Amino acid sequence: SLYDYYSGEPVSSDLLDFYETNGLKETCTIDIKPCDPNERRRVDGSCNNLKDPARGTFFAPIKRILPANFSDGNKPRKAESGKELPPPREVRLKLLNHTLSSHKVLNNNVPGFGAFVFLDIGSLHDNQNMLGKTTYCCNADHLNDYACTPNLISENDPVFKFTGVRCMNSTRPLTYQDFKCTQNEVPSPIKRATTSFDLSQIYNSKGEGDQVLRSFKGGELAVEEENGALFPPNGPTASCPNNVKPNETRCFEHYFGTFVSVSLFTIWFVRHHNYIASELAKVNPCWNDEMLYQTARDINIAFYNQVYFYEWNTAVQGRNYLVENGIISKDKGHRYLYDDTKSPEVTLDYTFILRFFHLMQESRTMLYDVHGNFIEEFKTFDASFRTGLLAKNMSTFTQSMFRAPCHGGDGTVDFELANFAFPGFQIAIDALAGDVNKCRNFGLPPYVDYIRHFLGIEINSFEDFKTAGLMTSKKVRLLKSVYDHPRDVDLIAGEWCAKNMKGGNIPLITANIMNDNTLRAMKSDRHWYECENRPYAFTEKQLKEIRKSTLASLFCTTGDGVTEIMKNAFFNISPKNPLVPCEKIKKINFKAWADPACKKNNIKCTEFVR
Ligand code: HEM
Numbered sequence: 001s002l003y004d005y006y007s008g009e010p011v012s013s014d015l016l017d018f019y020e021t022n023g024l025k026e027t028c029t030i031d032i033k034p035c036d037p038n039e040r041r042r043v044d045g046s047c048n049n050l051k052d053p054a055r056g057t058f059f060a061p062i063k064r065i066l067p068a069n070f071s072d073g074n075k076p077r078k079a080e081s082g083k084e085l086p087p088p089r090e091v092r093l094k095l096l097n098h099t100l101s102s103h104k105v106l107n108n109n110v111p112g113f114g115a116f117v118f119l120d121i122g123s124l125h126d127n128q129n130m131l132g133k134t135t136y137c138c139n140a141d142h143l144n145d146y147a148c149t150p151n152l153i154s155e156n157d158p159v160f161k162f163t164g165v166r167c168m169n170s171t172r173p174l175t176y177q178d179f180k181c182t183q184n185e186v187p188s189p190i191k192r193a194t195t196s197f198d199l200s201q202i203y204n205s206k207g208e209g210d211q212v213l214r215s216f217k218g219g220e221l222a223v224e225e226e227n228g229a230l231f232p233p234n235g236p237t238a239s240c241p242n243n244v245k246p247n248e249t250r251c252f253e254h255y256f257g258t259f260v261s262v263s264l265f266t267i268w269f270v271r272h273h274n275y276i277a278s279e280l281a282k283v284n285p286c287w288n289d290e291m292l293y294q295t296a297r298d299i300n301i302a303f304y305n306q307v308y309f310y311e312w313n314t315a316v317q318g319r320n321y322l323v324e325n326g327i328i329s330k331d332k333g334h335r336y337l338y339d340d341t342k343s344p345e346v347t348l349d350y351t352f353i354l355r356f357f358h359l360m361q362e363s364r365t366m367l368y369d370v371h372g373n374f375i376e377e378f379k380t381f382d383a384s385f386r387t388g389l390l391a392k393n394m395s396t397f398t399q400s401m402f403r404a405p406c407h408g409g410d411g412t413v414d415f416e417l418a419n420f421a422f423p424g425f426q427i428a429i430d431a432l433a434g435d436v437n438k439c440r441n442f443g444l445p446p447y448v449d450y451i452r453h454f455l456g457i458e459i460n461s462f463e464d465f466k467t468a469g470l471m472t473s474k475k476v477r478l479l480k481s482v483y484d485h486p487r488d489v490d491l492i493a494g495e496w497c498a499k500n501m502k503g504g505n506i507p508l509i510t511a512n513i514m515n516d517n518t519l520r521a522m523k524s525d526r527h528w529y530e531c532e533n534r535p536y537a538f539t540e541k542q543l544k545e546i547r548k549s550t551l552a553s554l555f556c557t558t559g560d561g562v563t564e565i566m567k568n569a570f571f572n573i574s575p576k577n578p579l580v581p582c583e584k585i586k587k588i589n590f591k592a593w594a595d596p597a598c599k600k601n602n603i604k605c606t607e608f609v610r
Pocket of ligand 1: 112123126127357380381417430432434437438
């Protein structure tokens, strides 16, 4: 039946008439085949909740933790004084020094994996709009267009004062209202991804879904060989504007080929699917392509979640906090989490706060050979949208992810990211000023409202930030130099100034916003990998094997030329976290998936239909 994306309800005939008359049927509705309680997770996210089948699908709306805070309906909120809030570029310049800095404990895998996870539940439509379509917001004629929210640069700007550059392009977030998919008045930003942590950035949640990705042989995804390594296939609609022709030709048709780290994780998780399928085929020679594919997908998703929740989150928040908040479990058995009264949902606050990891992004990629000898420094952003270059240099870029620290963690930001984030597309982009700008244009409420929501603490004066243990006096003074009133402080700006949480490497409110989303995701996902009562659930033995999933094992099974790695591959190499040979890294034993039917009947792959 036909469902309305925005409301999640079956489309009424009146609404359908409206959509059809205005050519909106394709955009605003989804056709969902009847749900089967025993089927596997669908790639488009439908039927996750059997009572509410359209919730959690590709293009289902995003929730808000706190109500939207706009001024005059859909404009950015004002300062408490009634004046405009300080310009985003000024906020960024005053609060964050743009300088060189290396993180003391974390490496490039932390921001890299974070960005990869974002693409599972969020989408890059606003970036695509800003870089590809609405590129003109700095033209004098367009500064005040509704679609434009440019970041203006003052005459005293330390970087641009001697140039003619006085503006950075920025566009208003696209909403369901823009697409006429709702009459609701509160601007509701769109999302082009499924809601659950289901690797939708790998299994294509849109259009024909994973049918266009599969090789239909041995349960594997289609791949192509280049320089003896395997990659997602090229295709006619793929776009890699920075590939230097004729040598650089690799460009993924159905996957993200954006920043280096995102492209690498995409390549690795595609290869990982095929690694799993081939291992399963060895154990179960009687399984057909479908059985191998579906089981490999299920294991790949579980592996990814295990790494994200038990390893990445531990690296950024510390283990104790995650255990205390029920995000991860101490024991290795099943967890009973699913609650069918909760619909799958992802929050805007969460997809937004992942921008905090901009502070850890480096613009210098340190390239090493497989023995760890330093080769050269490469400008990270010159490799963006350029999978052709990556494909020819996989091994050195792979090493750069775990051998070099990520940026900062000390309240500074990488110079290039804060001034020239997208070379080749726009003369000047400050990603962090963009974050402040979007914070307001998404209608996210003041920082102090999040503090009240999560910590129950009222902040009435700037000094209260210190009294509450959230900031040092120095940072409080800095905030005071930018904002007139504590309620003026933007969420992201507050987090830039906040201390790291106890035992972790990020501020507490960022952690709380992430955990709020994780709990929603776990409880509302009928296919959550730790549940025993889901369709095709892992047995206890299989779940124990899934618990062995680590980033280190991903590098060892899929990384070009990787023969040694640290056990904690999100942390820098150190005496406590030394490089060890890959043989010492635990791997999943696929014998746990041995199907007695294969042995009993001694039948061949193609004959077996489950
Ligand atoms: C090559 C490195 C990167 C560059 C050049 C970059 C640049 C940008 C820029 C310019 C924006 C748009 C800002 C605006 O709204 O005006 C953006 C958005 C965003 N970035 Fe990054 N970024 C990078 C890496 C990362 C990393 C490592 C993360 C980690 C999670 C991340 C997370 C995000 C998120 C969540 C958004 C919001 C997307 C949306 O909802 O529209 N980025 N980035």
